[in-house]
Amino acid sequence: MNYLDTAFSALTSNQLLVGGVGTLAFGSLMYVLRTVPETMLDLVERTVWTKVFVESLSNEYPDVDAFIEGRRLDFFSRSLEIKDGGLKTGFGGGWGVYGGTFFKYSKTKSAQQFTPFETITISFLTRDRCVVERFMRDCKPEEHRNSIQISMFSAGGGEGGLRRRKRGLDTVFVDQSIKDRLVSRFSWFQGAEEWHASRGIPWKLGVVLHGPPGTGKTSLIHALASDFGFDIKYIKSLHGLGAAFKSGTSNDLFVIEDIDTIANSLDRGTKAKDEDPAMRASPLHEILNSMDGMQTPDGLKFIVTTNHLDRLDPAIVRPGRIDEVIEVGPLPIESARAMFRAFYGREGIAGYTPRTGAELQQMFSTMSAEEVESELGLKVVERVREVA
Structure with a gap:
């Protein structure tokens, strides 16, 4: 008898070990058999269903939430909630039908945020992405198609928003050369991702509009967003600016109005000696890194307004961080x-x-x-x- 035969004989003669090996083998077999259906279901989930995730910080969330309510199957879900004075789809899951296609949805809320953070996950029983695209178009009410969404952001995060009727640039009376300059720059930027990437330049666009009060800076931004189909994300506090920027999409235009008035002492001087130095430096540090630094997301578009350009720290308006500095003055x-x-x-x-x-x-x-x-x-x- 050779060494291997002797070892095998010793192992098989040990009843305790044989029992343990048998139990381990049986357990492993049952685990494999149990995971086969799960693996198959996961494969079906990934190949048959098409998913879309909609977060409450997105401009589309209220429209999707209301659209599901009109198409869900009550038999599978009776969960409702009161929102904006009416019954809406409640938290949990359910089924619905859109254009002859079945979909399932789940609506969840995270308690880990300063403000409520909700997510709707919709899975369509189709591999056709066009169904999802039609769904997202159709969920926008007719009255919203002639409006833009304005979302508010403070230090604590998103604060909801409102809708404003679109207005054309032809209804804004400023120097025509200013309108032409802005339209040309934004039109070029929209299709310049590859241009920036090939040159190693961050793909972002920053504009400063400055001039006396009443010259039309706000109206100009509203009309520019309307003509390009942008939604506006309005920054009310410079604390948390980086997080706000990261929440943006290619369809968002960030607006920081009167930047010199919404933070304490944006320059590096000593105008506010009584203030906590950390609090005084924080807004400027956040601005600089969010506008042009490691925190700057691709495709970022923002417009800053001020009545007093000279009050801004030169680092804010330097070339590379700001691409256009435009004075909007009295009408010619x-x-x-x-x-x-x-x-x-x-x-x-x-x-x-x-x-x-x-x-x-x-x-x-x-x-x-x-x-x-x-x-x-x-x-x-x-x-x-x-x-x-």
């Missing part, structure tokens, strides 16, 4: 005359000294065309007398 006479035509339906304004769009709008909304022309003409005469 061509734009003022275009605004006059829009309000009164005729040509007008012979004498004119530069005014902001807000000043002219107030005049055009409360005075007749003749009164406006007379008032503007008087201002020109007064201006000549002052110079003389």
Whole structure:
């Protein structure tokens, strides 16, 4: 008998060991047999179903939530909740039908966030991605197709939002060259991902609009987003800016209005000696790294506005971090005359000294065309007398 035969004989003669090996073998066999159905089900899940995940921070979440409510099968789910004054699909799971295609959904809430964070997962019984794309288009109500979503972000995260009716750039009265410059830059940026990648340049676009109050900076942003089909993510606090930027999609335009007023002492000076240095430095540090650093996501688009460009730290507006710095000032006479035509339906304004769009709008909304022309003409005469 050789060494192997002797060892095998010793093993088989030990009843305790044989029993243990047999139990282990049987357990392993049962585990394999049990995992086969699970593996097959997982394979079916991945090959037959098409999934889409919608998070509550996304602009589409309210529309998807309401759309499911009208198409779910009550027999499989009776879970409801009260939201926005009406019954909506509650948390849990269920089934529904869309365009002859079965889908299953689950709605969950995470308690690990400063604000409630919900996720809807929808699995369509089809491999056709077009079904999902049609579903996402159809879930948007008709009245929403002529509006943009404005979502609010503070230091604690998302704060919900609202919808605003779209407006065209032709309804905003600023210097035409400014509109042309912005449209050209955003149009080019939308298709320039490969251009940036091939040159090792971060694919992001930052714009600063500066100028006196009432010159139309906010209206210009609203119209620009409307024309490009962007939704706006409005930053109310610079703390948490990086997290807000990372929540964006290719369809989002981030807006930071009056940046010099929503954080304490953005520059590196000593204007606010009584403040905690850490709190004073935090907003600036977050801005710099979020706009142009390791935290900057691809495809980021943001517009910053300020009435006082000189109050911003030079690091914020340096080339590379900000791509366009555009001054929006009082209306030139061509734009003022275009605004006059829009309000009164005729040509007008012979004498004119530069005014902001807000000043002219107030005049055009409360005075007749003749009164406006007379008032503007008087201002020109007064201006000549002052110079003389």
